[in-house]
Amino acid sequence: MWAGRVLHAALSRAPRGSRAQSALAQLRGILEEELESIRGAGTWKSERVITSCQGPHIHVDGAPGGIINFCANNYLGLSSxxxxxxxxxxxxxxxxxxxxxxxxxxxxxxxxxxxxxxxxxxxxxxxxxxxxxxxxxxxxxxxxxxxxxxxxxxxxxxxxxxxxxxxxxxxxxxxxxxxxxxxxxxxxxxxxxxxxxxxxxxxxxxxxxxxxxxxxxxxxxxxxxxxxxxxxxxxxxxxxxxxxxxxxxxxxxxxxxxxxxxxxxxxxxxxxxxxxxxxxxxxxxxxxxxxxxxxxxxxxxxxxxxxxxxxxxxxSNAIVQSMAAKTLRFRSQMEAAGFTISGANHPICPVMLGDARLALNIADDMLKRGIFVIGFSYPVVPKGKARIRVQISAVHSEEDIDRCVEAFVEVGRLHGALP
Missing domain, CATH: 3.40.640.10 (Type I PLP-dependent aspartate aminotransferase-like (Major domain))
Known part of the structure; x- marks a missing residue:
């Protein structure tokens, strides 16, 4: 109690500027502690910078050559x-x-x-x-x-x-x-x-x-x-x-x-x-x-x-009709390879991995192989339900889809997600 009165008296005598700086320092400490806990949990979300228009093939800052994009909501390819x-x-x-x-x-x-x-x-x-x-x-x-x-x-x-x-x-x-x-x-x-x-x-x-x-x-x-x-x-x-x-x-x-x-x-x-x-x-x-x-x-x-x-x-519904076959092609090939794909008959194809760090590491290695996908973890999805959400677009070619599956199989084996 006495110590609290002394601290209060000291703060009341301190110049206003120094008290504001002290509050800011306290805030920085709280924020850095929270940010470090996110990094430590393996759920840190980095933003990749796209240097081209949205589409099935994009350019990504720091990634060599053209990248096939499998994580946009550009379902019909109309963004460009x-x-x-x-x-x-x-x-x-x-x-x-x-x-x-x-x-x-x-x-x-x-x-x-x-x-x-x-x-x-x-x-x-x-x-x-x-x-x-x-x-x-x-x-x-x-x-x-x-x-x-x-x-x-x-x-x-x-x-x-x-x-x-x-x-x-x-x-x-x-x-x-x-x-x-x-x-x-x-x-x-x-x-x-x-x-x-x-x-x-x-x-x-x-x-x-x-x-x-x-x-x-x-x-x-x-x-x-x-x-x-x-x-x-x-x-x-x-x-x-x-x-x-x-x-x-x-x-x-x-x-x-x-x-x-x-x-x-x-x-x-x-x-x-x-x-x-x-x-x-x-x-x-x-x-x-x-x-x-x-x-x-x-x-x-x-x-x-x-x-x-x-x-x-x-x-015309021609674009709409092209989605089902491409979605089925990806889902069936991934399941045949041994991956668990959530949902059914939707171009959102979550590759279920469970571990947040594993999802992020696989996504990073996929980018090195020319495939843009993102790992999702808590709090976007429940703890223990980390995944890579792949999204099929009407403007993906069959070759794009096959290349994505091949990269997943290679990286999945590298990280022990596949036998």
Whole structure:
């Protein structure tokens, strides 16, 4: 007690500058200790610098020659499609670099309204609203829609943006075990006392490559008077016969109430996200969704790129149809070699390794062999579930896929991941 009074008196007499420096030194010490613990755990995430446009073949700073890229969300290869780029350039010239404002003040252009209408038409919904990202769309939805009278039921492996969005709302929160329909039904029974019940799930889960059983989810939602929300970020553009997503793939487009998705993956790869669903919901989001009200409008170039990507998809499904065979080629060859690949029939192909350091070391050695992949470990995935997530693109050639498998086999044996 006495020592504490002495310390307090000494600090109160110290010049303000020295006290600030002391606080900064304390902060540095805390931060360095935390950073060192991340390094020590083998979960440090380095950023590789790409010196070319996104595509199946890229140039990476410090890596010799051309690199085959197997870890982008560029599912349809549209990130560097000439028509997509040209549409972005045209909007940049005609509508400028940006709006310098939010939508409801002076940040809405005709191109924003046109893209929203096109998104709604693509998903066969009443209306749509644009956000700077799908993370923002998820941050804006639940707080605006749900109150303390309502309940939200969320798959335990939903994307971080869904989890964070749900945390922002005052609804009663239920978390059901991953893809466990018996547990979801039990939670729905428990949640009957609430006004609205919203089941929230990813359509395709980005870390595991598995797909939500939407037919069963929609059946349970109908049985217990619930609504269904699906995040389609890793499905829009390439799942389903015409690329509408998991609800089209599983035949429940008329049963899913709300869809959130991104423009930053298959649909051109720039940025932006959206919510599409009932017109009244979209109108409410324009009034109350905080990321919409307080974030700048989506830049015209990004709007142009996404709009052209949607045009290409609605004109032809040829790109979509090329995905399945390439995904099967990679998965079957890797499993035949002895690797465990999570998920099924999705271009996200997680190579399960378990150990975080092993995943990082294999990814580093793959780059030396001309293959760009990334190791994923805690906190991105649960502890003990480290993996390398390989993502197949429509613009990968069969030779690209075969070369990737050959490199995995060579490096896997080198590190003892294969016999």
């Amino acid at each position: 499609h000439p028509e997509v780029i040209q549409a972005g350039l045209q909007n940049l010239k005609e509508f400028g670099a940006g709006l310098s404002s939010v939508r409801f003040i002076c940040g809405t252009q005709s191109i924003h309204k046109d893209l929203e209408a096109k998104i709604a038409r693509f998903h066969q919904r009443e209306d749509a609203i644009l956000y700077p990202s799908c993370f923002d769309a998820n941050a804006g939805l639940f707080e605006a829609l749900l109150t303390s009278e309502d309940a939200v039921l969320s798959d335990e492996l939903n994307h971080a943006s869904i989890i964070d969005g749900i945390r922002l709302c005052k609804a009663h929160k239920y978390r059901y075990r991953h893809l466990d329909m018996a547990d979801l039904e039990a939670k729905l029974q428990e949640a009957q006392k609430h006004r609205l019940r919203l089941v929230a799930t990813d359509g395709a889960f980005s870390m595991d490559g598995d797909i939500a059983p939407l037919q069963k989810i929609c059946h349970l939602a109908s049985q217990y008077g619930a609504l269904v929300f699906v995040d389609e970020s890793h499905a829009t553009g390439f799942l389903g016969p015409t690329g509408r997503g998991t609800d089209e793939l599983l035949g429940v487009m008329d049963q899913v109430t709300i869809i959130n998705s991104t423009l930053g993956k298959a649909l051109g790869g720039a940025s932006g996200g959206y919510t599409t669903g009932p017109g009244a919901l979209v109108s409410l989001l324009r009034q109350r969704a905080r990321p919409y009200l307080f974030s700048n409008s989506l830049p015209p170039a990004a709007v142009g790129c996404a709009s052209k990507a949607l045009d290409l998809l609605m004109e």
